[in-house]
Amino acid sequence: GSTLIIKDLHVEIEGKEILKGVNLEVKSGEFHAIMGPNGTGKSTLSSAIMGHPKYTVTKGSITLDGKDVLEMEVDERARAGLFLAMQYPSEISGVTNADFLRSAINSKRGEGNEVSLMKFIRELDKQMEFLEMDLDMAQRYLNEGFSGGEKKRNEILQLMMLKPAFAILDEIDSGLDIDALKIVSKGINEMRSSDFSCIMITHYQRLLNYITPDFVHVMMQGRVVKSGGPELAQRLEAEGYDWIKQELGIED
Numbered sequence: 001g002s003t004l005i006i007k008d009l010h011v012e013i014e015g016k017e018i019l020k021g022v023n024l025e026v027k028s029g030e031f032h033a034i035m036g037p038n039g040t041g042k043s044t045l046s047s048a049i050m051g052h053p054k055y056t057v058t059k060g061s062i063t064l065d066g067k068d069v070l071e072m073e074v075d076e077r078a079r080a081g082l083f084l085a086m087q088y089p090s091e092i093s094g095v096t097n098a099d100f101l102r103s104a105i106n107s108k109r110g111e112g113n114e115v116s117l118m119k120f121i122r123e124l125d126k127q128m129e130f131l132e133m134d135l136d137m138a139q140r141y142l143n144e145g146f147s148g149g150e151k152k153r154n155e156i157l158q159l160m161m162l163k164p165a166f167a168i169l170d171e172i173d174s175g176l177d178i179d180a181l182k183i184v185s186k187g188i189n190e191m192r193s194s195d196f197s198c199i200m201i202t203h204y205q206r207l208l209n210y211i212t213p214d215f216v217h218v219m220m221q222g223r224v225v226k227s228g229g230p231e232l233a234q235r236l237e238a239e240g241y242d243w244i245k246q247e248l249g250i251e252d
């Protein structure tokens with residue numbers, strides 16, 4: 001098993017401090033949900049973990065099995081087992097979805113250890129069927145003209161094909177209708193194993209009706225201010241965030 005440890009993480013964007021001391025520990029096999037009002041730094045946290053160049057870590061540490069993640073380049077982070085599904089997945093012109101996936105898998109496996117084309121296609125077909133995706137999607141250019149729901153479903157396909165050790169899913173549920181949400185959830189649940197852990201960032205409790213997290217964390221004003229089990233998400237759904245603000249004496 002592996003463990004991701006975030007300690008006292010401070011992150012700035014363009015000179016403005018957004019994360020003000022985030023602490024979080026995720027062990028392999030665990031599913032964590034991070035909730036919180038808009039603008040509290042949830043996406044900043046996921047971008048900092050993945051090494052987005054716009055985000056400057058000014059203090060604190062991120063380690064994966066004791067290895068310093070902050071020292072790693074973005075591609076090294078992916079090879080170390082981190083996977084990020086973005087809130088706004090980007091288009092990459094001229095690369096088909098299947099080609100993108102195969103090269104991502106091969107770059108993770110390393111030179112001389114590439115997956116055979118036959119094996120890749122078999123696995124791709126199997127996972128696309130599982131996610132009830134149109135097989136044409138494999139030959140379309142990555143994210144070009146994909147609907148919001150198709151993009152999200154495609155990210156789960158990437159997850160299932162790449163089988164990372166850690167996934168950070170930022171608002172994977174946003175903009176999904178109920179059928180798409182069920183399929184996306186089915187894919188994430190299928191990943192559950194002792195070698196896989198997941199951080200799900202979401203505004204809404206709805207996703208957590210389909211994927212039961214082991215831990216729920218609330219972020220506010222750049223910090224994790226409260227942690228608990230699935231019941232915490234239910235209380236947030238029923239009562240909003242005001243009671244936490246009152247408990248902690250946070251002003252709006």
Ligand code: ADP
Binds near residue numbers: 013036039041044045
């Ligand atoms: P959340 O995901 O919780 O909604 P974000 O991490 O997206 O919050 O944003 C946290 C804060 O950082 C917000 O005040 C937002 O305006 C600011 N912010 C995020 N990205 C940028 C950026 N690229 N440039 C400047 N400010 C940013």
Ligand code: MG
Binds near residue numbers: 038039043
């Ligand atoms: Mg936001």
Ligand code: MG
Binds near residue numbers: 042044087170
């Ligand atoms: Mg966000």
